[in-house]
Amino acid sequence: MTDFDSHSGSPSVSDWFPEEDRGGGARGSGSRSAQRLAEYQRLRERCPVAWTEDNGGYWTLTRYDDVRDAARRPADFASGAPFIAMPEFGSQIPISLNPPEHATYRRLLNRYFSAPAMARLEPTIRGFVVEHLEPLLEAGEGDAITAFCQPVPARALSALLNLPDSAYTELVKEIADFERMGWDPNKVGAVIAQVFGAHIARVVAERRARPLDPESDLLSGVMAAEVDGRPLSDDTVTQIGVQLIAAGHATTADSLGAALYRLATNPDIQMTLRRFPERIPSAVEEFLRIETPLPELARTATEDVELHGRTIRAGDRVALNYGAANRDPEAFEHPSACIIDRSPNDHLAFGSGVHKCLGAPLARLELRVALEEILARTAEIDLAGPGTVTTGIMLSGFTSLPLRFRTR
Template sequence: MTQQETQTRTQDDWNPTTVEDYPAVYARLREDAPLAYTSDYDGFYGFMRYKDVQKGARDWKTYKSGQPFVEFPEFMKSIPIQTNPPEHTFFRKFLQQYFTPARVQMLVPDIEQLVAKSLDPLVARGGGDLITGFGTIVPQQVLARFLRLQEDAWETMAASLAEADSVRHDLEKHREVNKRLWNPTVESLIEDRRRNPQDPEVDVMTGVLELRPEGRAITQEEAVAIGVQIFSAGADTTTAAIGSIVHWLGRRPEVQAQLRADPALIPAAVEEVLRLAPPLHHTGRHATKDVEAYGRTIPAGTKVGLNVYAANRDPEKFEDAEQFRIDRSTNPHLTFGHGPHQCMGAPIARAELRIMLEQILTKTGGFELAAEPESNGRPLRTGWSHAPVRFVRR
C-alpha cells in the first residue's frame, strides 16, 4: 500500500482547531489516540504523550528533520534546524559557542535596557498593549543587538514579521512572504560582514563566513541558511511567550504577590507558563522507515508531528498537569525541544521573559487584564495579536 493510499484510508482523529479548544482536544487525543492522524496540511501523524515525543526528538535516525513546521509544505532553507547528523553536528557545535551562559550574561545589560525603554512608557501611562507596545519590539531589538546590527535594524525586522503575520491564514502566501523578506535581509548582513569583518569570537556572522565544513569554504547558500535560522527563530516565539505570561499571570494577582515577595521564584513562573503555553505545538519530522506504534503503521517518508503542547500536559509526567504550579521542583517541559535539535536560543528567550517580569513587578503594584488577550489565530500555535493590561500603581 502506498503512503497516499494509507493516508486516504486513515480516518482523521482530529482537525486543527482554535486556541481555546486545544487543551481539551489534545487531552482527548493523548488518552484515546496517542498516535493521532489528521489529513490537514497534506496529512501527518502526531505523537501526543510525553514519553513518545521525548523519544522521537532524540531519535533522529528514525525521525529526521527537514520540515520543521508541519503546517508549512515548504520552508526557507535553515541550518541547523533542517539538517541531520553529521552535518547538523558540525554546524550546531559551531553555533553553540555564541549561546553559552557566559555569552548570554554579556547580553543581559542590553536586554535590561531595551526592556526598560519600551516598558517604562507603558507603566507611566498606567497600561497598554504588551504585544503591540512591547512584545513585537523588544525581541527584535534584542536579536539586532545579538547580531551586532545597526540600531534601527530591528524596525525592518519587525515590519517583516508584521507583513508575514498579515497573511498568516494563507500558508502559501506566508511562505512566499517569508522567503522574500528574510533572504535579502540576511544576504545584506553577509555582504556587510564580507566587506567589514568583525571579531569572529563575538560576531556570529563573521564566524560563519570563516567556517570550513568538510575542509572547504562555506557556500553562500549555507551562510544564508544559517542567517535565516537565526533571524527567524527567536523573535516571533518570544513575542508569543510574552503574551502568554500576560494571559496566565494577569488573572493571578496572588501569584504576582508571591513573586514580588520572593523574586527568586520568577524563573519558575516563566517555566510554568512556557510549559502550559508553548508557542509552537509541533516539532516536524519525517519517518525514515515504517514505524509501528499503538496499533498503527507510520509509513516511511510520512510527516510526523511531535506534539510538545500535549506532552507538556501529560499527567504521566507532570503532577496536576493542567494546573499552573509555581512550586514544581523540576519542570522538564519540551517547549524548547529535546535532543540534538533543542533550541540554542532558549537562554536568550528565558532572559528576556525573566527580565520583563522582574521589571513589571518592580515598577508596578501588579498588573491585570484590561481585556481578554486576542489570539493571532495561527494554526497549531499559541500566539497573541493583542494583550492589553492595566498596571496597578505602587
C-alpha cells in the same frame, strides 16, 4: 477506523480563541482554547498515535514519553520541513538538517548562546526591556503586545546579530507585516526568503567587506568557519541568519504575551514573584510548559516504526505535539494548574534531543529580565480588556493584550 483513529489536523484560527474571549472568565487557558486542550486529552488517552488525512496525511504523537522519545531518535524520525502544513517550507539551517551534518552547524552556533555570551547580552536586553516598559507604565494602560512583547525580541535579535540598533525598527515592521499574514502557508516561505532574506543578505555582504570579531559576532564567526574544508557561501550564512530571526521572534513575543497574561490574571502569582524574584526563572519554565508557543514540529519516519499497536511507515510524516505532551498527566501532576515552583519541570516547550532550541538561553533571558523589571516597577497588573489571539499553522499567541498597571 473508529472515530478515535483520526484527528482533526492542524489548528484553525476559529477553534483557538481563548476561553475569556468566549466569556470563559479571566482565568482562562492563555492562548490555548478549551477545545484544543480537550482534543489533546482525547488523543493522549484514546488515540496516542493518531492519523489524519489533512495536509496530505500525517500522524500525531501526543503522549509525553512518545513525543520525547521520537524527538530523541533523529535517525528514525528525521527532520526536514519543520511544519506539517508546509512541506515546501525550504531548507533552514540547522532545523532542517539531520545528523551528522546537523551537529557541524550546531557546534558553530552554540557558543553564541553560551552562558558567558548571555551574560554579556543581559545589560543590553535589560536596557531594551526598561525602554519599552517605561512608556507603558507611565501611561498606566496599553497594549502590551505592540508596545512591549514584539519590539523587545526584535531588538534582542538585533543585538544578538550585532545589527545597528536602528535596524530594529525596520525589523519590527518587517516582522509585524510577516506575522500579519497569519502564517498563511502559501505566503510564509516566500516572505521569509524575500523579506528576512533581503535584510540578512545586506548584513552578510557588509560583514564580508568588514568582518567583526568572530568570537563575539555570530555572522562573522560563521563566515570564518569551514565545513568539509570549505568556507560557507553567503547564501548559507544568510539562511542561518534568516532562521534565527524566523525562529527567535514570534516564539519569544508569544511567550512574553502569555507570561504577562498569566501575571495579569493571577494576582497571587504576581505577589509571590514580587516578594521572591528569585523564583522568576522557575515561573518562566512553568509559563513555557503551560503555553508551549511552538506546539507542533514535523518529522518524517525513515523506517517502519511500531507504536501502541499501529505502524508508522517509512516516509510517513509525523507531528510531535509538544503542546499535548506538556499537558500529559502521566508526566506532570495537575497538568492544567500553573505551579510556578513545579519541580522537576522537564517540559518540551523547547523540544528535546539534537534539535532542542538553540535560542532557549536567549528566550529565557528575555523572559526573566522582562518579568523582573515589570514586577519590580508595579504594585498591580490587570487585564484592561479582552485580548485577541491569532493562530496559524506554527504558532498561536496574543495579537493584542490590553493591560493596566499600578506602579509602586
